[in-house]
Every structure is written in C-alpha cells, then in structure tokens.
Amino acid sequence: MNPALHDLLASARVVSLPLVTRFRGIDTREAVLFHGPNGWTEFSPFVEYEDAESASWLAAAIDFGWGTTPTPLRDRIHVNATLPAVGVSEVEAVLARFPGCRTVKVKVAEVGGLLADDVARVARVRELLGPDGRIRVDANGGWNVDEAETAIHAFAPYDLEYVEQPCASVEELAEIRVRVKYMGIPIAADESVRKAEDPLLVARAGAANILVLKAQPLGGVAAALNIVRDAGLPVVISSALDTSVGLSMGAFLAASVPELDFDCGLGTAALLAADVTDAPLVAVDGQIEVRRVDVSDELLDRHAASAERTAWWLARVERCHALLAG
Numbered sequence: 001m002n003p004a005l006h007d008l009l010a011s012a013r014v015v016s017l018p019l020v021t022r023f024r025g026i027d028t029r030e031a032v033l034f035h036g037p038n039g040w041t042e043f044s045p046f047v048e049y050e051d052a053e054s055a056s057w058l059a060a061a062i063d064f065g066w067g068t069t070p071t072p073l074r075d076r077i078h079v080n081a082t083l084p085a086v087g088v089s090e091v092e093a094v095l096a097r098f099p100g101c102r103t104v105k106v107k108v109a110e111v112g113g114l115l116a117d118d119v120a121r122v123a124r125v126r127e128l129l130g131p132d133g134r135i136r137v138d139a140n141g142g143w144n145v146d147e148a149e150t151a152i153h154a155f156a157p158y159d160l161e162y163v164e165q166p167c168a169s170v171e172e173l174a175e176i177r178v179r180v181k182y183m184g185i186p187i188a189a190d191e192s193v194r195k196a197e198d199p200l201l202v203a204r205a206g207a208a209n210i211l212v213l214k215a216q217p218l219g220g221v222a223a224a225l226n227i228v229r230d231a232g233l234p235v236v237i238s239s240a241l242d243t244s245v246g247l248s249m250g251a252f253l254a255a256s257v258p259e260l261d262f263d264c265g266l267g268t269a270a271l272l273a274a275d276v277t278d279a280p281l282v283a284v285d286g287q288i289e290v291r292r293v294d295v296s297d298e299l300l301d302r303h304a305a306s307a308e309r310t311a312w313w314l315a316r317v318e319r320c321h322a323l324l325a326g
C-alpha cells in the first residue's frame, strides 16, 4: 500500500546541493528526501523530466521507504569513478576523489564537445590508471552510428571495457553493436532501458551486451530486479547523481543482483560538494557500503532549497503521487 500524500509530505525535505564540477550541464543538484518506516528515501528526477517519467522515481522512493527491500547478498559494492567531460588538466583532481577505484567511467560526446578532447580525456585516464584499470565511456546517445564508429576506433588504443549508450535509438545500438563486434567492444544500454516504454526491448532486440540499471527511474529495487531476471544480460547498477540516500537505494539493488561482474556507478557522492549525511556513501578502497543512510538535520537546514524551489518540488510530488494512484 502506498502512503497517503499527507504521510509522504509530512517528512519531505527539499535540498539543493552544490556539485564539485559541472555535470550534465548543472552545478547544483536538487532532491526531495522522505522518512518512511524503513528509514530515509529519495525522490530526485531531473528538473526537466515530465511527470509521467518522474512518477517511476516516486514509486522507487516509496518502495525504498515503505516497501519490502530484499535481503542483500553482499555488504560492499565495487564502484567506478565517474569522470564528467572535464579538460585533461582536471582529470587527476577529479579521480583523486574516488580512492581505490579500479574502473573509471568517462563522459564523452557532450553537446558542443570535440572528439579530440574526448580522446585526450580517455588517454589521460589510461595514463593515470595504468594498464590494469578499466575504462568505460558514456556518450548518453550523443552520436549517430557513423560518429560512434569513428569514436570507438579512436578510443581503441586505450582498451575500453564497454561503450555506454553510444547512440540514442535501439535500432542504432543494434547497428553499432554489429559494426564494432569484431573489435570485441561490448555495447551497454542505459537510456534505452530507463526511458523506454518497454525496458526489455533493447535486450530482446539483441541491441546491447550489457544493461545499465538505475533504481529510481526503473521504479525501485524490486522492479529493477525483475528486469535483471527477465533480461538475461549482465548488468551494471548505476545512479543519477543522487544524494547518499538515493545511492543507498542503488547499493541495496546492487547487493541483490545474483551476479554482479561489473563495478557500479554508485560512487557519485564524491561529485557533490555537500551531502545530506555526516557519513556519506563514498568509496573506501573502491567500494561503498550497503546500508541505509541517516540524514543530518543540520545539513538539511544548511542546504534547504529556497521556498520557491521547495514549493515546486512538493507540487511535483503531489502530481506524481496522483499519477501512481490513478
């Protein structure tokens, strides 16, 4: 049973957290935190998302705060460092925020960016990581098939673990997968899972080798686990620049996946200049703990969103709650 709107709003706190580096075109991250019977939970769809899409994020928040969370199979999760599309001179300082991480996900193909800069960023990561580190790139669907093929060839000397969402559509993913198969570079799908009408289509179409799954957009831990079971592909559990509370939801999902062979995108608390807890879920020896997170009243107050932004978020919660009820 979902909590009534009144119960949800009773504990809602809206925060605005500064980022260490610009990411996805934003430099502050807004989120709503709720306290349910299970503890703290998070609702943080990006501000430009429509209500229909955001409602799944609310379902996830409710599930984690009020529902049944599966018993974890592991108590720590290996995480990757997440490198925004920064200049070469900034790479080392960003990676230093992810102690012990043997895998780096590099953002590439940003609007207005140049392939030469993406290649230079990846080259710098390889130089810092050494030959044993793993490097994956995430294009967020920014290339067409030819651009993706050119880019993947350009990255070949740096030995990629996989390429995440090189192109936007499932058809394009299927095509680029065939074109680079001879190079042995797997294709991972992210937006093609979390933004699709049918999250299993990309798997059924044979358009990806790996699925990137995020608890919030997929409607929560249990819903994402159903996708893991039905897709029959290896998965990477990731997040959406969540606070440590949202990351704890992702950690429980990662801890419940039967086979977890890839490092997970759950280290991003390191990209926040402020968090909501005194014990943030950041990497230690390349791993985060699987645990619930207690928030600090003092931090909630210090990073409270403005009255106007708070009203905007609470109205969004109300609309999404109505969508889930309808």
Ligand SMILES: O=C(O)CCC(=O)c1ccccc1C(=O)O
Residues within 6 Å of the ligand: 024, 080, 081, 082, 105, 138, 140, 190, 238, 239, 240, 241, 264, 265, 266, 268
């Ligand atoms: O997977 C990671 O390393 C961190 C999460 C991440 O990259 C991300 C964060 C916010 C929005 C989109 C994405 C993405 O994977 O595309």
Ligand SMILES: [Mg+2]
Residues within 6 Å of the ligand: 138, 140, 164, 165, 190, 191, 212
């Ligand atoms: Mg991605």
